[in-house]
Amino acid sequence: MPVLSPASLTTNVVVVTNTTTCPSVLSLNFSAESYNNYRNPPDIAGYFGISLSYFNTTDHTGKKPGYFDYWDQPSKNAARLATMSRYWRKPLQREGASVIACGPQWNCTYSVSFTGPGYKCAELANGVDSNTDELAKMGAPFNTSVLAPVGTDIYRAVVNLGDYASPQAPTNDNGEPIQNPPPPDLGVLKTEPVLWIGYSVSTNEPYPPGSPYLKIWNTVKIPKVFKCEHYETQYEVLFNYTAGQQDTTVTNRTFLHPIVDTSLALLPNGTLDPSNAQPASNWVRPNTDVPHYKLTAAYHSLGSLIRSSLNGTIEWKDSMPITHSDVSETRLIDHHNFVSTSNPNPTTTSPRLLLSDSANNWQ
Numbered sequence: 001m002p003v004l005s006p007a008s009l010t011t012n013v014v015v016v017t018n019t020t021t022c023p024s025v026l027s028l029n030f031s032a033e034s035y036n037n038y039r040n041p042p043d044i045a046g047y048f049g050i051s052l053s054y055f056n057t058t059d060h061t062g063k064k065p066g067y068f069d070y071w072d073q074p075s076k077n078a079a080r081l082a083t084m085s086r087y088w089r090k091p092l093q094r095e096g097a098s099v100i101a102c103g104p105q106w107n108c109t110y111s112v113s114f115t116g117p118g119y120k121c122a123e124l125a126n127g128v129d130s131n132t133d134e135l136a137k138m139g140a141p142f143n144t145s146v147l148a149p150v151g152t153d154i155y156r157a158v159v160n161l162g163d164y165a166s167p168q169a170p171t172n173d174n175g176e177p178i179q180n181p182p183p184p185d186l187g188v189l190k191t192e193p194v195l196w197i198g199y200s201v202s203t204n205e206p207y208p209p210g211s212p213y214l215k216i217w218n219t220v221k222i223p224k225v226f227k228c229e230h231y232e233t234q235y236e237v238l239f240n241y242t243a244g245q246q247d248t249t250v251t252n253r254t255f256l257h258p259i260v261d262t263s264l265a266l267l268p269n270g271t272l273d274p275s276n277a278q279p280a281s282n283w284v285r286p287n288t289d290v291p292h293y294k295l296t297a298a299y300h301s302l303g304s305l306i307r308s309s310l311n312g313t314i315e316w317k318d319s320m321p322i323t324h325s326d327v328s329e330t331r332l333i334d335h336h337n338f339v340s341t342s343n344p345n346p347t348t349t350s351p352r353l354l355l356s357d358s359a360n361n362w363q
Helices: 030-035 076-088 097-102 132-138 290-310
Strands: 053-057 069-074 108-126 153-158 195-206 219-242 245-258 263-266 272-278 312-317 320-325
Touching (some): 030 108, 053 290, 076 290, 108 290
Antiparallel strands (some): 053 069, 195 219
């Protein structure tokens, strides 16, 4: 009769770490946009490779001498991904991504580097009447006076000054301009609109007796204004897959250069002229350096989708927030107590605001 020692029946859990090469790490390669031709889309695992942009053209056959394609709008696929990410409030995870990257039944961590679009931000005003003269010299579309406690807005964004006109010109059913020859500036990307964003932070500090703001607000409100410019950006991102769930952390971000290196000129009244981006030598034309134009168009598509979520206002009225902006659908909104607050995980490059839902804490 065999006798088993107690030790032979003992088990314990151990962590096995294997430093190796992941079987199929995915990254982002925006340079592929430079050579995308919608007439001959690439085949990727049996699917059409779809660009981030839709284009109109001066010749849908692509055969006439001197023809060129020009940006029309973000592609439906790009808009779908942006909308899903906005409502999901985090980067979308590809189905089966953990198995593709790590292999079946493995957790893994890896880092990827890539170049893409990003917004470089700087705070311009912090407090009532802060930096008003400098904002005026910049042609800023607003200052802290529109924000609480002086104004009633707790969020305001103007993000479309100088934006690409859509449509560029009347077209036929093939997307070709009816005017022949087409306008000389057809499809030219003249500027990337600056994000002008203001918001008010609600503090727990009460206003002192006699304050002119005490009639409307119970606690001190701090208005802030910042602007962001669209840059080509180098990223390093850490991916972690645990139990099939994806987590991403941007570990480094280096702003390289403006996507379109122009600025809006000032009108005689001191406001920005949306129709005059200078210098014209930096405009990105569709019929000169085509690969550069198509890459710039891809970045512009993503910027356009982001800006559409930010534009507008949130006003505090009758003890409740009234939203006139899709920003309410994004992760910039903290849905606990509709209070603007500083970024709990600040970076040196991009101010962030959080807004939430509870009317009780904002009055």
